[in-house]
Amino acid sequence: MRLPARDGERIDRSRTVSFAFAGWKVTGFEGDTIASAAFAAAKRVFSRSFKYHRPRGLLCCSGHCPNCMMTVDGVPNVRTCVEPIREGAVVEGQNVRWSLDFDFMSLTDKVGGPFTPVGFYYRTFIRPRAAWPLYEKFLRNAAGLGKLDPHAGHSRRYDTEHRRARVLVVGGGEAGRAAARDAAKAGPGVVLVDEDARLRDLALDGVEVLAPARALGVWEGGLVPVDAGTLLYRFRTERIVVATGATEQPLVFPGNDLVGVMLPGGVRRLIHDFSVQPGTRAVVLGADDETLSVAEDLAEVGIEVARVVDLRDSRPRELVAHGGKGRVRGLLLDGEDIDCDLVVASGGRQPAYSLLAQAGARVEYDEALGVFVPTEVPTGVEAVGSVTGEGLSRIAPEPAYPGKGKCFVCVCEDVTTKDLKRAIGEGFDSIELAKRYTTTTMGPCQGKLCHLPSIRLYAHENRMYETAVGTTTARPPWAPVELGLLAGRELAPVRRSSMHWRHEEAGATIQWAGPWKRPYAYGERPEDEVRAVHESLGVIDVSTLGKLFVEGPEAVALLERLYPNRFGDMKPGRIRYGVLTSDGGRIMDDGTIARLADDLFYVTTTSTGADAVTAWFEWWNAVWGYEAEIVNVTGALAAVNLAGPSSRDALQRLTEDDVSAEEFRYLDARELDVAGVPTLALRIGFVGELGYELHFPSPAGEHLWDRLVAEGARPFGLEPQRVLRLEKGHVIVGQDTDSESNLFSSGMSWLPKLDKDDFVGKFALEHFAQREEKERLVGFTMEENVVPAEGAQVVIEGMPSGRVTSARRSEAVGNVIGLAWVPADRAEAGTRVEIQVDRLRRGASITHGAFFDPAGERMRS
């Protein structure tokens, strides 16, 4: 029910807003929160509790407790007490079977009590073991909070913003504002964040105010992430001022979770902000002046205050809230039944020290105040206001008041005093263990409302002092945060070659290849593209290859150290295939190394290896200090591979330079002018036909591509290229090799020059050269026309003995061919093995070398 209009209320009574609340139409005013409007419309039950499905109503009205969490427009676990009202919103209860007012699962509260003590599922559901999946399914459904729809799309878009602040003030209370004002006098860069939306309009000279926004934690390096709804600010700060104040703690007595038992702050917010009448007849329970003075607020708006119980003077032998249908109807106080529908109770205010503890402050029990306070605040961090304990009055209520009924220490996780006592009885003798066993303080409030009560009770039960019990570790996030906000937006850049749009125009199927988008094929029939390369002319965009210049008087010395290959004897204008190995002798990457001049080399790497190889080269040269520069030109240069029997003629038509077989031999590198573009042409044969890899400035990509296509080159994609290279038995590093493969096992024992001076991997390769390899990479030909999957098992004498790394159907070979790892003693050519294809074993025979044109005459022609 609404109170008459009052000064200072936040609602605008001239503007109404309607929304659906658990199926009911509710109308509130602009300025209301969802919960305040629903409360004004006589809605009292907002949720069902985690475990027992007990009805729960408003408790703190400040976004801390779990009681008002509902699903709003499909977003679960929204704190409706701080969520602004909006027209047409659909608000639904969660963890409920049937309705908020009648929940089937509340049976667990009625009958489950004795059978569901703390930790019951660890013990009860352990036998029989095999039944656990069944139990789990039931348990997961029986308890919990909101449900996330796994099929839902993005409900909103989240972003991250990196910011700097000289001084970041967390908390916009009096102390926080004063600190911000002072800091602003010393210069700019002062930011104040507060979770209360009302502070949005706060004007402080020289201070940027962010509200509603929550500081989620304090990380090293002064990093403070701030949750501002759909935007996550990552603040780098020089100084952090924590002014998070103190949080009211629930009083622990039987029935303390009934609908109608509220914290004083919540009652004050309902009255003063929203002009909502919190009840008709109230009892106030407290052990400090601030709590007890809520009686004046109640009286001011005409609510009858049946009793004010000052727990400092009296120690009730019985203090029980009771009611029907989960709502409070009265309070039993030492045998007397006080009729009421509102119990305002608080166990005092606990400094909200979490951020300080995360920053490295110590937290100690202050016996004079009866609460935990932060001490030894680290440099760069400051605590101001009541978070330090300043201005708080001494408070020490009973850890729990006696009486019949469930008495909650932790409302989030439905942990009762009985649960905690039982955990202690079972020997969980440290607060950290008891916390994990009972899950007290582990719910949505993250201990804001239950940490102090848990420790008070724990100390009492163990006959210890709170000082000796200590606290549990404070960890981020301090406030609940949407996962989407932490995930942010996918901002990994997509890499496309400078010819990419030509591929799209040509109808290519585009696929991911590492960070790149590449054409898979240009039509439904990749085999046609393969045939074009074999019979006439094809062109493929290979701009994704890593490309490095290594230049300097000691460039050759550096490369000699980095590769197992020899380069000193290479003449300028020649190319060599090189494989990089780690010091463990394992294959890291491969590519071609062209010597362009005595002191200039052009190195290509695999498409995914470009950055790693650059870093690898630079690291070793930081160790050795050779006079050589390493420049990564992967993005600056585009590249295509023009391949096929007529590639020489096509290239000759586009250049005035002589590219005849005599002038431009296999494994030659030439600088050419191709269609007006300065080009580095490498005559290599990855796809097994006469071919030229043309490297040229990226901006000329479309121009050169168009000219090559006009000369009759048929574009081919990754898939045909895979077939072509497989026909040659060429290895793809990372597909046919893994982190265990070395040059000997991969059939490249000809490559390392072990008589060279020390190079990376030499020691390991020397050891490998002397031992028997267990496995070898070999080719195979299937007996039947079926293609095994990559990773398929190779079966020898009924035992799984190896695995397929590549397999394709080849028209040119007339068979299904592939590469596989097999035991070294079964690696001889002609050995018959079986390969698992779907559920059948199919025969295959081992081969060595290239499947197609084994002498390599075509690429050398």
Place this chain on the structure above:
Amino acid sequence: MSFLLSCPFCGPRPVDEYAYFGEVTTRPTGSPSLRELTDYVYFRDNVAGLQREWWQHRTGCGEWFLAERDTRTNEVLEVMLPEPRKPAS
């Protein structure tokens, strides 16, 4: 991990800008035994305390440098450029 690390060229920057390349190791010379080689390739001291380690300002200037860091607190006591030495043979 969110500490600030000072690049010898660019000054203090968030650690996410850097690539970590592990503790400084000594590469065996001559003809090491398999055991020495395995120690060098696979084993690390993994100290809880001061450690000299390699970093690269990967998304910044690209420089490789050494840092002296307390692995318990992430306090970086010193950053320095390496003193390169060519291998003996």
